[in-house]
Each structure stands twice: as C-alpha cells, then as structure tokens.
Amino acid sequence: MKFADITGNGKVASALMSMADSGRVAHAMLLYENEGCGALALAMAYVQYLNCTGAKDGDSCGECPSCRQMSKMIHPDVHFVFPVNKGPKTSDEKPTSESYLKYWRELALADPYFTEADLQKAIGIESKNGLIAVAEAKSIISKLSLSSVSDGYKAVIFYLPEKMNQETANRLLKMVEEPPEKTVFMFITHAPEKVLQTIFSRCLSIRVLPLSKDEAQKVKALRPEASEEDSDGFMELFSDMMNALVGRNLMAALECGESAAALESREKQKAFCTFASECIRKIFLIQHGMACIADVPDEEQEFYQDMAIRCGRTFCSKAIGNIEKVVSMIDRNVNSKILFCDIVNRMFLSI
Numbered sequence: 505m506k507f508a509d510i511t512g513n514g515k516v517a518s519a520l521m522s523m524a525d526s527g528r529v530a531h532a533m534l535l536y537e538n539e540g541c542g543a544l545a546l547a548m549a550y551v552q553y554l555n556c557t558g559a560k561d562g563d564s565c566g567e568c569p570s571c572r573q574m575s576k577m578i579h580p581d582v583h584f585v586f587p588v589n590k591g592p593k594t595s596d597e598k599p600t601s602e603s604y605l606k607y608w609r610e611l612a613l614a615d616p617y618f619t620e621a622d623l624q625k626a627i628g629i630e631s632k633n634g635l636i637a638v639a640e641a642k643s644i645i646s647k648l649s650l651s652s653v654s655d656g657y658k659a660v661i662f663y664l665p666e667k668m669n670q671e672t673a674n675r676l677l678k679m680v681e682e683p684p685e686k687t688v689f690m691f692i693t694h695a696p697e698k699v700l701q702t703i704f705s706r707c708l709s710i711r712v713l714p715l716s717k718d719e720a721q722k723v724k725a726l727r728p729e730a731s732e733e734d735s736d737g738f739m740e741l742f743s744d745m746m747n748a749l750v751g752r753n754l755m756a757a758l759e760c761g762e763s764a765a766a767l768e769s770r771e772k773q774k775a776f777c778t779f780a781s782e783c784i785r786k787i788f789l790i791q792h793g794m795a796c797i798a799d800v801p802d803e804e805q806e807f808y809q810d811m812a813i814r815c816g817r818t819f820c821s822k823a824i825g826n827i828e829k830v831v832s833m834i835d836r837n838v839n840s841k842i843l844f845c846d847i848v849n850r851m852f853l854s855i
C-alpha cells in the first residue's frame with residue numbers, strides 16, 4: 505500500500521511521511537479513527553515507506569523487495585495483532601492472530617477499509633467477542649526479540665488495542681515503552697477511551713478524520729452512516745440531552761430519550777446511538793488532555809469544553825458502554841422507548 509493509494513486523510517499521510525523523513529520515528533503511535541476511515545491503510549503505507557529502499561517523491565516505490573512483501577502482507581518483520589476468539593476456522597485452543605493470519609490477509613488485501621464486523625465474519629467468530637489475550641503478548645515479545653530479517657524497521661500493526669485485557673497490556677508494556685532498536689508499534693483504535701491508559705500514555709496519538717462524502721463513496725466497505733441532514737438533527741438532540749443531564753433536569757432528558765426512541769426506524773435509532781458515542785468520545789478526549797485529536801469543529805468548541813468540565817471523569821466510559829448495550833438490544837427488537845428511557849436514567853445517575 506502506497507500513500508498515493510489511500511483515499512482521504514492527506515494531512516495524516518504527510519505527517520507520517522515527514523516523520524519518517526526526519527528520522528525521528530515515534531516508537532509507538534496510536535491512530536484513532538471512526539471505523540472504516542483508513543487507519544489501517546495509513547499504518548501499512550507508513551511502514552512500507554519506512555522500509556522502502558527506493559522511496560521517491562514522498563512515497564514508497566512499490567517495487568523494491570520490501571514493498572513487494574508489504575503489498576502481499578508477508579513482510580517477515582511486520583507483524584499483525586487483532587482481536588480473535590475460538591472458532592471453526594482454527595483448531596487452536598488458545599488462538600492468537602497467527603491462527604487467523606491467512607483470513608486477515610485475504611480481508612485486508614481485498615479491502616483495507618474493512619470494519620470490525622467484517623473481520624469477525626472473515627475469521628468465523630461472528631457470534632463472539634474478539635479479544636487480545638495474553639498469549640498474543642507472549643507471541644509478539646518473542647517475535648520482536650529476534651533480530652530483523654531485513655535491515656529495516658520491525659513493526660507491529662496492532663488493530664483494536666481496546667480489546668486487550670490488563671494482563672496482556674502489562675506483559676506488553678515494557679516492550680512498548682522501550683522497544684528494541686528500529687521497532688515501531690502502530691495501534692489502531694476505534695474507542696480511545698477503552699485503551700488502557702498505561703498504553704495510551706506512551707503513544708503519539710493521531711486523529712484519522714472521517715471521510716468526506718466523495719471520499720466515502722470511493723471506499724466501498726464504509727459502514728452506512730447517517731446522512732449530513734440527519735447528523736444536524738442528531739447534534740441538536742444530543743446537545744439538548746446533555747444540557748438536560750448536566751443541568752440535573754431528568755424530565756427534559758427523558759423527553760430527549762423519547763425523541764430518540766421516536767426516530768422512524770431502528771437503523772436511524774442505531775445511527776443516533778453511534779453519533780452520540782462519537783460525541784461523548786470527544787468529551788472524554790478533552791477531559792484527558794487530548795483535545796488535539798478530538799476533531800471538534802469551531803462552532804461546537806464551546807459546547808464540548810463546557811461538557812468536559814461539567815461531566816464527571818467516569819461518565820464518558822460508562823455512557824459509551826451503555827450506549828453499546830442499547831445498540832445490541834435494538835438489534836434484538838427490544839422496545840426502543842424502554843431502552844432509551846433506561847439509558848437516559850443511567851446517564852443521569854452517572855453524570
């Protein structure tokens with residue numbers, strides 16, 4: 505994958521290129537994207553550029569041995585970690601990414617903009633949660649302890665570090681903190697508030713921006729998103745709800761919940777939930793000194809800054825977790841009035 509092949513996020517690509525050119529390569533980076541916006545493609549293009557022996561005009565050559573291996577995702581010094589579970593496509597009792605590497609490659613080569621659901625389907629664990637367990641940390645540590653096969657950088661492209669438990673993170677921490685020479689970790693997250701702080705704090709964080717409509721059209725695997733028109737209405741509803749919650753006005757907050765439940769289709773209700781989660785993530789990032797990657801438009805700065813001050817420090821993580829539950833319940837045809845009333849109550853109690 506060359507930078508030139510990536511749709512959107514030209515500024516992120518330039519920043520990665522300049523970093524590689526300057527020789528000041530961060531040993532751990534965290535790319536935060538809304539699902540399907542190209543963070544994996546950017547990470548792959550960056551690693552390809554770092555290791556390319558014939559780079560010219562600000563991009564990798566695509567032809568040297570390293571680029572050829574990268575283009576097939578078989579570079580011996582580039583490792584992939586992603587959430588897995590036991591399933592019919594492996595006989596491993598404690599599967600790691602290695603157990604599913606073949607399917608991962610097929611998926612990412614066909615479409616690097618895939619979603620988490622696409623991945624679960626590709627590796628045959630649709631009905632389970634993908635996890636990054638401690639066996640994965642052991643495997644990565646042993647791979648990185650070997651000297652590199654080629655002369656370039658060793659890299660770990662780590663998809664969804666939020667799926668890693670504390671034990672796994674503890675095992676990896678020292679490696680992330682003080683990796684062997686010429687080693688880079690590229691973490692790709694959809695939920696930075698769930699990435700363990702010990703890992704987060706050691707990374708250089710970069711925001712991968714949502715794609716424009718034109719860009720999104722080019723990317724076939726982009727998940728269905730609310731149209732711009734809908735999002736405008738969503739922002740008003742979301743801000744009314746949040747203002748009611750921080751103002752301790754339960755009745756007004758419940759009315760907003762009823763409006764959400766009255767959205768005309770389940771798909772639209774789910775789209776509102778996704779929208780609300782993304783907004784709450786912005787509040788979380790501002791609260792944790794990461795406003796630079798929160799991507800808040802100028803006209804919404806005041807609202808988000810105000811919310812960051814008025815919401816409690818644990819509110820955002822709890823709220824996002826609860827919203828995810830609502831989405832899965834909507835899928836199971838649970839009455840939406842009850843669901844939205846319940847979530848407003850929970851948010852009211854935890855704000």
Ligand SMILES: [Zn+2]
Nearest residue numbers: 556565568571
């Ligand atoms: Zn090359």
